[in-house]
Amino acid sequence: MLKCTRCGRTYPETFRLRCDCGGTLLVERGYYDFFGSILPYLDMRRYLSFLPIGGNYLPPAVPSITPTTSLQIGSAFGLFKLEYLQPSGSFKDRGTFVTVAKLMEGGINEVVIDSSGNAALSMALYSLPAGIRVHAFVSYDAMQEKLSLLQRLGAIVHFVDGDRMEVHERAVEFAEREGVTYVSHWFNPYFLEGTKTAAFEAYEQVGVPDYVLAPIGSGTLFLGLWKGFKELEKMGEITRLPVFVAVQASGYESLCERSKLSNPLADGIAIPEPPRREEMEKVLGETGGTCVSVGEPETRGALSWLRRVGFLVEPTSATVLAAMWNLVERGEIPDGSKVLLPLTGSGLKLTQGI
Amino acid sequence: MLKCTRCGRTYPETFRLRCDCGGTLLVERGYYDFFGSILPYLDMRRYLSFLPIGGNYLPPAVPSITPTTSLQIGSAFGLFKLEYLQPSGSFKDRGTFVTVAKLMEGGINEVVIDSSGNAALSMALYSLPAGIRVHAFVSYDAMQEKLSLLQRLGAIVHFVDGDRMEVHERAVEFAEREGVTYVSHWFNPYFLEGTKTAAFEAYEQVGVPDYVLAPIGSGTLFLGLWKGFKELEKMGEITRLPVFVAVQASGYESLCERSKLSNPLADGIAIPEPPRREEMEKVLGETGGTCVSVGEPETRGALSWLRRVGFLVEPTSATVLAAMWNLVERGEIPDGSKVLLPLTGSGLKLTQGI
Numbered sequence: 001m002l003k004c005t006r007c008g009r010t011y012p013e014t015f016r017l018r019c020d021c022g023g024t025l026l027v028e029r030g031y032y033d034f035f036g037s038i039l040p041y042l043d044m045r046r047y048l049s050f051l052p053i054g055g056n057y058l059p060p061a062v063p064s065i066t067p068t069t070s071l072q073i074g075s076a077f078g079l080f081k082l083e084y085l086q087p088s089g090s091f092k093d094r095g096t097f098v099t100v101a102k103l104m105e106g107g108i109n110e111v112v113i114d115s116s117g118n119a120a121l122s123m124a125l126y127s128l129p130a131g132i133r134v135h136a137f138v139s140y141d142a143m144q145e146k147l148s149l150l151q152r153l154g155a156i157v158h159f160v161d162g163d164r165m166e167v168h169e170r171a172v173e174f175a176e177r178e179g180v181t182y183v184s185h186w187f188n189p190y191f192l193e194g195t196k197t198a199a200f201e202a203y204e205q206v207g208v209p210d211y212v213l214a215p216i217g218s219g220t221l222f223l224g225l226w227k228g229f230k231e232l233e234k235m236g237e238i239t240r241l242p243v244f245v246a247v248q249a250s251g252y253e254s255l256c257e258r259s260k261l262s263n264p265l266a267d268g269i270a271i272p273e274p275p276r277r278e279e280m281e282k283v284l285g286e287t288g289g290t291c292v293s294v295g296e297p298e299t300r301g302a303l304s305w306l307r308r309v310g311f312l313v314e315p316t317s318a319t320v321l322a323a324m325w326n327l328v329e330r331g332e333i334p335d336g337s338k339v340l341l342p343l344t345g346s347g348l349k350l351t352q353g354i
Numbered sequence: 355m356l357k358c359t360r361c362g363r364t365y366p367e368t369f370r371l372r373c374d375c376g377g378t379l380l381v382e383r384g385y386y387d388f389f390g391s392i393l394p395y396l397d398m399r400r401y402l403s404f405l406p407i408g409g410n411y412l413p414p415a416v417p418s419i420t421p422t423t424s425l426q427i428g429s430a431f432g433l434f435k436l437e438y439l440q441p442s443g444s445f446k447d448r449g450t451f452v453t454v455a456k457l458m459e460g461g462i463n464e465v466v467i468d469s470s471g472n473a474a475l476s477m478a479l480y481s482l483p484a485g486i487r488v489h490a491f492v493s494y495d496a497m498q499e500k501l502s503l504l505q506r507l508g509a510i511v512h513f514v515d516g517d518r519m520e521v522h523e524r525a526v527e528f529a530e531r532e533g534v535t536y537v538s539h540w541f542n543p544y545f546l547e548g549t550k551t552a553a554f555e556a557y558e559q560v561g562v563p564d565y566v567l568a569p570i571g572s573g574t575l576f577l578g579l580w581k582g583f584k585e586l587e588k589m590g591e592i593t594r595l596p597v598f599v600a601v602q603a604s605g606y607e608s609l610c611e612r613s614k615l616s617n618p619l620a621d622g623i624a625i626p627e628p629p630r631r632e633e634m635e636k637v638l639g640e641t642g643g644t645c646v647s648v649g650e651p652e653t654r655g656a657l658s659w660l661r662r663v664g665f666l667v668e669p670t671s672a673t674v675l676a677a678m679w680n681l682v683e684r685g686e687i688p689d690g691s692k693v694l695l696p697l698t699g700s701g702l703k704l705t706q707g708i
Contacts, residue, residue, distance in 0.1 A: 042396070042559055043421035061664030062421040064439050067397035069416050085418050085439045087664060089702045129663045149702070153661070205396055307507070309483045310415030310441060348443045348503070348702040 002189055003028045005279055013052050015106045017187040024276050025189040026227070027052050034200075034237040044097060047197045050231070052190065057104040059126045061087040063094050066198070068205040068340075071309065074328035075335040078321065079206050081342045083198060083221075084313055089346035091221055092122035094198060095191030099183060100126040102190045109133060111183045114171035116164060116217075116267045117146030118345055119185050124153035135180065137171035139164065143267065145349045164252075164270050186218040186275050195221050199228020202340055203238070209340040211333060212242045213292075213320045216255065217269030219276045221342060222246060226283045242340065244289040246280060247323040249299075249316075255280060256291040263296045265303075268316030268345060290332075298322035312347040356543055357382045359633055367406050369460045371541040378630050379543040380581070381406050388554075388591045398451060401551045404585070406544065411458040413480045415441040417448050420552070422559040422694075425663065428682035429689040432675065433560050435696045437552060437575075438667055443700035445575055446476035448552060449545030453537060454480045456544045463487060465537045468525035470518060470571075470621045471500035472699055473539050478507035489534065491525035493518065497621065499703045518606075518624050540572040540629050549575050553582020556694055557592070563694040565687060566596045567646075567674045570609065571623030573630045575696060576600060580637045596694065598643040600634060601677040603653075603670075609634060610645040617650045619657075622670030622699060644686070652676035666701040 002011040006023025019025055029052065031037065037049040044063040068081045083091035100123075103111065110133040113123050120136035127134045136155040138147065139162065150157055158174065160167045168184070175182035185191040198221070202209065208229070214222040222244065232238045246255045251262020252270045254277050274280070284290065294302075302318035302325070320341045327333045356365040360377025373379055383406065385391065391403040398417040422435045437445035450473075457465065464487040467477050474490035481488045490509040492501065493516065504511055512528065514521045522538070529536035539545040552575070556563065562583070568576040576598065586592045600609045605616020606624045608631050628634075638644065648656075656672035656679070674695045681687045 042419045042555065043423075059664055060423050060425055060434070061436070062423050064418050064421050064436065065396045067416040067418050069397075069414050071414055080414070082415070082418065082441065085441065087436065087439070087666065089700075125664050125666060128661065149666075153666075201396065307482065310413055310479050312441065312479060312503075312507075346443075346702060348700060 001028055015102050027189050027193050031235050034235050044197055047200050051098055051193055053101040057101055059097055059100050060129055063097055065201050073324055076333050076337040079338055079340045083342045083344050084346040088122040088125045090118040091344045092119045095185055095194035096122040096126045098190045098194035100130050104130055108181050111181045112171050112175040113183050114167045117142045121150055124150055124155040137167050139167050185220045191220050192224045192227055195224025196228035199225045208238050209242045210337040211339040213245045213247050213323050213341055215269050215319050216246045216248050217271040218274045219280050241287050244283050244287045246291040247319045248293050250293050250295040253293050256293040259293055265296050265299045265315035266319055292323040292326055294319040294322045311343055313343045314345040314347050317343045317345050355382055369456050381543050381547050385589050388589050398551055401554050405452055405547055407455040411455055413451055413454050417451055419555050427678055430687050430691040433692055433694045437696045437698050438700040442476040442479045444472040445698045446473050448548035449539055450476040450480045452544045452548035454484050458484055462535050465535045466525050466529040467537050468521045471496050475504055478504055478509040491521050493521050539574045545574050546578045546581055549578025550582035553579045562592050563596045564691040565693040567599045567601050567677050567695055569623050569673050570600045570602050571625040572628040573634050595641050598637050598641045600645040601673050602647050604647050604649040607647050610647040613647055619650050619653045619669035620673050646677040646680055648673040648676040665697055667697045668699040668701050671697045671699050
């Protein structure tokens with residue numbers, strides 16, 4: 001069932017973004033035996049038993065299990081999870097895979113999405129075989145290469161002259177006016193069901209990390225990772241949660257204090273008012289976590305370090321490493337800690353450099 | 355040990371491209387228990403026991419296990435293996451991973467490679483953390499986006515005014531003149547050790563396919579897949595090999611009859627004289643396989659079909675689907691057959707379209 005994070009009201013598992021009270025929803029189900037429920041696939045279908053989809057329609061471009069590889073950072077360990085090795089080039093495919101399966105169950109064939117680029121790219125790619133028509137609302141400032149791909153994937157692109165929040169509002173207006181289903185990952189509870197599988201994988205690969213550092217725009221990866229580890233805890237598989245650290249871009253903070261200087265490189269997380277903010281605060285409280293804000297120079301430095309190690313990612317993805325450097329330097333991460341660093345988006349498409 | 359495919363002479367496992375007689379080399383080792391030797395990783399390290407590397411240096415960007423997903427094609431099944439979901443955007447990373455580990459074992463820190471783009475990109479990416487200097491020989495005609503990435507990865511790019519064979523000759527000359535190690539995947543036996551892991555994965559994912567259709571330029575994926583299945587047979591794990599079908603681009607055939615019209619889209623396999631041609635002929639003979647040549651219109655049609663299914667690949671990758679259509683139409687693939695179709699290179703970097 002779907003359960004409201006604010007008033008607790010429940011709904012059946014159809015495609016729905018919010019509670020009637022306005023609160024955001026989470027999928028709630030009981031799972032019992034983690035290893036006993038894993039299916040013998042070597043891709044995301046491995047975790048199908050934990051996903052709220054019937055399986056009548058699964059998108060052909062199944063997301064992969066991404067490698068997790070450890071490198072020493074100061075006297076701690078960064079466990080880099082290569083979440084960008086997915087069909088559309090970002091972790092979003094995990095959420096989109098579940099979302100599109102769910103849309104097909106509900107017979108929905110036209111949707112509206114707003115995005116800085118990756119979420120729309122992912123939705124456009126997965127909607128093609130499903131025959132879903134995609135209206136993508138993006139800012140004129142979105143990266144040229146992402147827009148070019150988006151159009152090649154047949155999305156109907158609506159340009160908005162404004163920032164990320166403005167893009168969001170125009171998309172909502174359009175959806176209401178035209179009676180088209182709005183599928184924003186900002187709200188969509190099924191999106192988090194997809195991203196939670198990254199936690200299951202990480203657990204199989206490296207056990208429970210001491211820390212999880214996730215970039216936060218709308219929080220879909222952060223909350224998905226939290227939900228995944230939380231379900232492992234409920235299944236009795238683990239006894240403690242990692243400490244969750246929110247990584248944000250300067251100037252767009254929703255959890256850290258708002259900076260005056262802004263970080264234009266982290267386009268994927270330039271979301272100053274995410275609807276799931278309260279849920280994220282709760283996770284920081286529950287796990288004893290904190291928030292780190294990352295500026296442009298550190299992002300640039302981290303991006304270049306990552307490239308030199310062989311991780312070709314986009315700037316938003318580099319913020320988590322910059323945040324880890326910051327925490328290590330401030331002595332806030334004890335020696336020998338294992339820190340999960342999901343790298344979210346591919347740098348392959350940025351052929352024009354940054 | 356390394357064993358010459360022509361005269362049978364053996365060598366120790368150091369970095370070496372050819373036998374003194376000029377023949378190509380293969381790594382030969384005895385393996386016994388497939389499932390008993392698999393390591394508990396969910397990435398390419400899963401098959402480390404089958405790789406001729408000591409493990410003192412492993413590149414951080416470990417290749418992923420790529421999803422394999424089945425779709426009906428006519429009355430047979432295409433098992434699409436998403437080999438493009440790798441750190442540099444192509445299957446080459448499997449071969450490069452082993453090669454770079456081997457170069458590091460040998461203390462080699464400067465290399466020459468010739469490539470239509472992907473092999474050089476892969477080598478440049480993996481060489482960065484290893485501190486290996488890369489001279490990449492490419493044609494002026496190489497795809498602009500690949501060249502731009504290559505330069506961003508710090509490779510020293512040498513442009514050659516000529517076709518793929520000319521590029522190869524200039525690279526060899528440079529290597530000899532400057533005394534720099536030539537690492538061409540055309541010869542390199544360690545490269546095939548990497549690509550053979552794609553067969554191990556496919557076997558775990560879908561068992562033994564009835565057919566394997568691989569694009570052939572120099573044949574590193576084709577021969578790697580064959581070697582992987584062959585080792586599974588030697589281990590007593592499987593009792594029959596799949597039928598291997600060589601897929602080539604019109605105008606550049608080395609195994610099929612040479613066409614007059616050429617296919618300019620399949621830049622990755624425009625290699626009319628691969629040094630391992632005899633080995634490939636042997637595989638076709640041993641498995642009862644054949645060769646299919648694919649022209650530009652079919653490549654374009656297959657590329658567009660793949661995109662509509664959610665597989666965003668580059669044109670060379672589409673040739674295997676075009677070849678399957680051709681064989682199905684000619685009735686050469688029995689109903690219900692399982693046909694492995696590795697999709698080799700990512701379309702993400704082709705932001706300017708084709």
